[in-house]
Amino acid sequence: MKPNVMTTKRTVQSRLSVFSIHKLVSTLYQQRLSFLFLAPFLICFTFFILVPVFMAMFMSFTSYDAFQSPKFIGFSNFISLLTQDQIFMKYALPNTIKFAFFVGPIGYLLTFFVAWLIYQMPKSIRDIVSLAFYAPSMVGGVALTVVWQAAFSGDYVGYLNNFLLNLGFIQSPVLWLQTPTYFLNIMIIVTIWMSFGVGFLAMLAGFDTVNKELYEAGRIDGISNRLQEVYYITVPSMKPQMLFSSVMAIVGTLKAGAISTQLSGAQISPQYSGHLILNHIDDYAFLRYELGYASMVSFVLLIISYFAMKLSYRLFSHKEGE
Template identity: 85%
Template structure:
């Protein structure tokens, strides 16, 4: 191995900056979190090994996690993940049908919200869902007679998670959306002509039999970005609620649970365990994406 390293030393020298950063900022924190998940640690005293007690507590005693964090994350991930992903593909396809002269302008208009996330949340959406008469949504609904009194959208647990989903989908047209839009340019136009000769009769069949198989690398990249963006979402709950806890935990996601135990309660061992659970969920979601869009044998 040493002789191989020496023969290829120039390649490893170029790889060294990335490998060092990846080890220090990815591998080391992950292994530290795995170790700390088996301990109880408050940030001041020496970690105390407790075995699987944290995992048992999560399943048997953590009512906030089982009643709010896990169901909310599943619902949030379903609508922001697969539904948002399908919407991203559909919008990218619609924009690609536009003339080239206006296609870039429309794409920029849809992509722009993902670049101004925090500002847009505080300025636009809090004003839109304001619970008084001047809130944009309340004003619109009252003007046309849909409601008689203002609704406290961001203070009501019945609406809060749904609002989170809408805002996240609106902000979800990020680099994955651009990758899909660029992916349509990679499809060989001759395949569509051959498909029509072979019996493809409509645009839906073209998408299913030609476009999607030809765009698998872009589809895979977009799905990975959607999974990462969905499962790491948590700040949106605090930004919309104006505090660390959403109304009656209605917008409490797994990442909010990690932040709660890590930065509010200083139970870093338990927070590390929850983050490892989230990492495992992310891993299986990634495996599903690779199974759906990854290259098959012979491709």
């Protein structure tokens, strides 16, 4: 009896699998026009996103110098990162955490606050001020860096040095971009100034989506000031826009790294003071040609990005019943 039961189970499973395949093929055929329109995006997403990600995952377990074939070494790269890579542990990781904290959450709150202040203005003035804040994000990073290099220039004609010298706060010019103590802080300031981009516009648009009748109902229910309005009405009503802005802020923060090279004028910032994880990847990939190790660090950065995105979705995605 048992062999017959096993045979019957296998027959049923095979029929179910054939039925599932047939149903899938039938669905694809019925929706063929939709998939035809999706095809350009799916092809680009596959070849430019999925394939590079899986290649980086594979190469993170190899030793590869771009000249010889990749050599599989298991988890050796990951172990080296945690036990031997002093630059990563001493500079790249702490600098990235500090940079991400100020440019991410604090920069995000600053963006929301500025967008809220601008929205209180008359519409004719609001458009001009919004353009003034958004304009820096439309200019190339290199062009903006030239402006900030002039501001923080270490000679007498540097804008900041000239201003502080005239006020008597300093007696001689300060080498702002060559001093490790100041370099990371300057990177944070410049990045926040450049961060009023698409996420900033999304927040401005989000204020328009809030039902104005909710504010009147809130006053009847006991809301007595603007801060309570923002907390109880504005933020819950524009969660989609805030989620989009948070995702853009996370992406912009974690992919930052070029700003260090542009400000310092070198691949490695002074005494690794502005060395972020992305700079660490560039160091191993394009200077040392240890592409396997660079792929492993990229994979670690991908994992950090994933958990940061999960946190954003947990904070700003709509819950059931909202």
